[in-house]
Amino acid sequence: MIREFSSADVLFIMSAARWTLILSAIAFLGGAIGGLSIALARTSHGKWLRRIAAWFIQVFQGTPLLMQLFLVYFGLAVVGLPINPLLAAAVALTLHASAYLGEIWRGAIEAVPSGQTEAATALALSYPDRMRHVVLPQALRIATAPTVGFLVQLIKGTSLASIIGFTELTRAGQIVNNATFKPFLVFGTVAAIYFILCWPLSLLARHMETRMRRAITR
């Protein structure tokens, strides 16, 4: 049965956008914790710690997010967990975000002049104090713009969760399209909602980047 594309469908699609946001938030929070660990490991003095972090980044940046999603999805069965699209998508996107944020934040930590660390060491600050009070606050300023930029990439990435059957924005569009067969209208609407979510973040990232550049050149 083919029915008309109605306001109820638009509401259904818009309420599914909530899951896109929830999934993005989970992946971003998880990725922030993972990414910070990766960035600290990557800049640490332990040779093996640095190597493992570099390897982690290279593997996750060198393979498609779609494959990562499939691997985690089918991997749940391997470790004896029930197959659950939300869990699989959350885990895969968290790992993905950890690698990308880890790389962005490593760059930010390394951009803080080494004299800062040396001065903090000379003041007998311990590693945690040095990081918390001296290096990370400065790295944070450098990292903000690219981090917001990555958030856009992450929100777009959650659309792939639809392929393993998780009903977020894109999957809701597919469901409505299957019932109404108005692909031009349906996928146009879906694209418009993604655009409304992502564009302000892109503008914000660009604005912060210009401000940062001006602050550095001054």
Add this chain to the structure above:
Amino acid sequence: MYQFNFQPVVDSMDLLLHGAWLTVRLSLMAMALGLIVSVLGAIGKTSGIRPVRWLIDVYVEVIRNTPFLVQIFFIFFGLPAVGVSMSANTAALVALVINVGAYGTEIIRAGIESVPQGQIEAGRALGLSPAKIFRYVVLKPALRNIYPSLTSQFIYLMLTSSVVSVISANDLASAGADLNAQTFASFEIYLVLTIMYFLLSLGFSALFAVIRRLFFTYPASR
């Protein structure tokens, strides 16, 4: 306890290798056409004509702020509704070119703007034609300046191309999906696919390093 079974993957390795070749071919075509779109887009954006600049801005922002998956759905399922239909393989290539063209436009525009004005004036003083100035004085140094970001965008394009399997266009991920439908050795298949994509990305990195050595290592400043 899960029993690993790699036999189906080993038996169908030729199928997967063929799929990998299709992914390489699709990516190379999308990179070449995408580079053309990017250069044209960047020329349009740095030229003075306002409506052209405005149109390119819309194109770049729309593509960069919507997921590739939705773009390919729109092209493959949405466009036939307004009379533009194409095969899955064509739709995949078109979607990839449009996608990478938007990122490439921004990257190359930044490269063109990084070329100092004095260099263009020097070219003019030497009596070079505008076309030659663009080719040798603007585009080549611009491409060298943005070579790392452009090539990492190209590798990202190759990874993204796995998404074309959702419309059953022919590539490595599709070959894996077909094999999965026949054998259900899902985890093993996707593990091998992931490793193959990783090797492809290493291969492309190596290729781009060679191209850089061959064409972009002339003296930068003296």
